[in-house]
Amino acid sequence: MELRLSDIAVARGGVPVLSGVSFTLTAGAAMILRGPNGSGKTTLLRTIVGLQPPLAGKIEGAADTVAYAGHADGLKAMLSVAENLTFWAAVYGRRDIDAALEAYALAPLADRLAGTLSAGQKRRAGLARLMVTGRPIWVLDEPTVSLDVDAVKLFADAVRAHLRAGGMALLATHIDLGLTDAQVLDVTPLRAAPTALHGASDEAFL
Amino acid sequence: MIALLIRDLRLAFRAGGGFGLGLAFFLILVVLVPFSVGPQSALLSSIAPGVLWLGALLACLLSLDRLLALDFEDGTLDVLASAPLPLEAALAVKGFAHWITTGLPLVIAAPFLGVLLNLPPEGFGWLVISLMLGTPALSMIGCFGAALTVGIKRGGLLMSLLVLPLYVPTLIFGAEAARRGAIGMDVETPLFLLAGISLGSLALLPFAAAAALRMTIR
Numbered sequence: 001m002e003l004r005l006s007d008i009a010v011a012r013g014g015v016p017v018l019s020g021v022s023f024t025l026t027a028g029a030a031m032i033l034r035g036p037n038g039s040g041k042t043t044l045l046r047t048i049v050g051l052q053p054p055l056a057g058k059i060e061g062a063a064d065t066v067a068y069a070g071h072a073d074g075l076k077a078m079l080s081v082a083e084n085l086t087f088w089a090a091v092y093g094r095r096d097i098d099a100a101l102e103a104y105a106l107a108p109l110a111d112r113l114a115g116t117l118s119a120g121q122k123r124r125a126g127l128a129r130l131m132v133t134g135r136p137i138w139v140l141d142e143p144t145v146s147l148d149v150d151a152v153k154l155f156a157d158a159v160r161a162h163l164r165a166g167g168m169a170l171l172a173t174h175i176d177l178g179l180t181d182a183q184v185l186d187v188t189p190l191r192a193a194p195t196a197l198h199g200a201s202d203e204a205f206l
Numbered sequence: 207m208i209a210l211l212i213r214d215l216r217l218a219f220r221a222g223g224g225f226g227l228g229l230a231f232f233l234i235l236v237v238l239v240p241f242s243v244g245p246q247s248a249l250l251s252s253i254a255p256g257v258l259w260l261g262a263l264l265a266c267l268l269s270l271d272r273l274l275a276l277d278f279e280d281g282t283l284d285v286l287a288s289a290p291l292p293l294e295a296a297l298a299v300k301g302f303a304h305w306i307t308t309g310l311p312l313v314i315a316a317p318f319l320g321v322l323l324n325l326p327p328e329g330f331g332w333l334v335i336s337l338m339l340g341t342p343a344l345s346m347i348g349c350f351g352a353a354l355t356v357g358i359k360r361g362g363l364l365m366s367l368l369v370l371p372l373y374v375p376t377l378i379f380g381a382e383a384a385r386r387g388a389i390g391m392d393v394e395t396p397l398f399l400l401a402g403i404s405l406g407s408l409a410l411l412p413f414a415a416a417a418a419l420r421m422t423i424r
Contacts, residue, residue: 046284046424049284049288050287050288051284051287051288051423051424052424064290066288067288068284068285068288070281070284071281072279072280072281072284073280073281074280074281074282074284074285075280076213076217076280076282077280078217078220079213079216079217079220083213083216086209087209087210087212087213088285090208090209091209091210091286091289091290091291092289092290093290129285
């Protein structure tokens with residue numbers, strides 16, 4: 001079980017942002033993507049998850065194995081935390097949400113409407129969604145935004161537990177999570193020249 | 207799939223979910239028509255099937271904005287697109303949930319509002335049957351339109367323009383079936399065509415909508 005990227009190029013809004021991205025992620029390993037704002041981390045993650053096709057290259061091992069947590073949490077304001085998580089668990093064919101509630105200290109908030117939570121609490125609920133999916137590869141885009149120190153620790157513990165259980169994690173983050181043995185990939189040298197590829201437009205209606 | 211259906215229905219019935227929006231619009235339109243046309247019962251009864259169908263169509267159109275836009279904003283669509291549930295199935299379910307919360311109430315309310323428009327007694331059954339057969343097509347076509355325009359800010363106008371011409375055949379055959387039924391003519395042909403449009407929409411449009419959505423969420 002591994003995730004393998006070979007010579008991937010990705011574009012955002014028709015402009016190539018990264019090219020020549022190759023790495024392999026094996027079971028139990030984590031990789032942290034680093035790079036300044038706008039360097040294409042989010043675009044690369046969305047490509048790996050399958051939300052957009054790569055311009056070039058091949059992604060292996062990502063089909064039906066990835067769970068994605070992007071900038072938005074995917075929570076419905078008018079449903080309670082437990083209802084939101086139960087829904088996502090059901091989408092992935094699972095039932096149990098107690099472990100996820102416990103890992104992110106959400107049990108006291110389980111019956112609150114997601115719309116009434118604070119930004120950090122919402123984020124915790126959004127991250128707990130990854131645990132209920134049962135997918136081996138977690139793809140996380142800026143997971144620690146609006147989390148306080150304690151919540152970041154909860155998150156880092158959850159990632160470590162996931163890795164120990166043979167999972168994988170791919171994170172784009174600016175802060176140090178204390179994942180000491182994680183590989184770090186700095187995407188800055190991989191940035192594509194804006195004119196690198198012709199015909200790169202992904203605009204469907206232009 | 208059932209989980210998605212239950213979630214959509216639950217959201218629709220919670221505060222701010224938009225259930226009743228279409229129904230209220232339908233009610234307002236049908237109540238106001240006799241005032242604007244005047245108290246001529248013969249005229250009203252001859253335009254009743256057309257007005258009821260037009261009201262149902264516009265009420266459906268009114269609620270399409272919310273069909274995918276809310277899920278797009280909070281990131282649900284991104285997660286659904288990477289979930290094991292095929293996007294085609296997810297969109298078919300969302301269209302079905304839209305029909306239950308918008309189309310079905312209109313079908314149930316239509317005969318009561320038909321009384322206000324002096325719809326002839328023999329027309330009630332055919333009105334309900336034609337709406338029952340036609341409104342699923344309205345929901346599925348609307349789902350396709352919503353998928354095409356979901357990423358666009360203020361895409362409601364564009365969606366209305368895209369969807370309206372696609373609604374025309376449904377409106378023509380639906381209103382024709384209801385009109386023929388009301389004056390005691392043979393209704394088979396328009397009803398069969400209407401059923402054909404609905405079945406065709408159900409079979410094909412989830413795929414078209416999923417293809418459109420994959421492009422718009424890039």
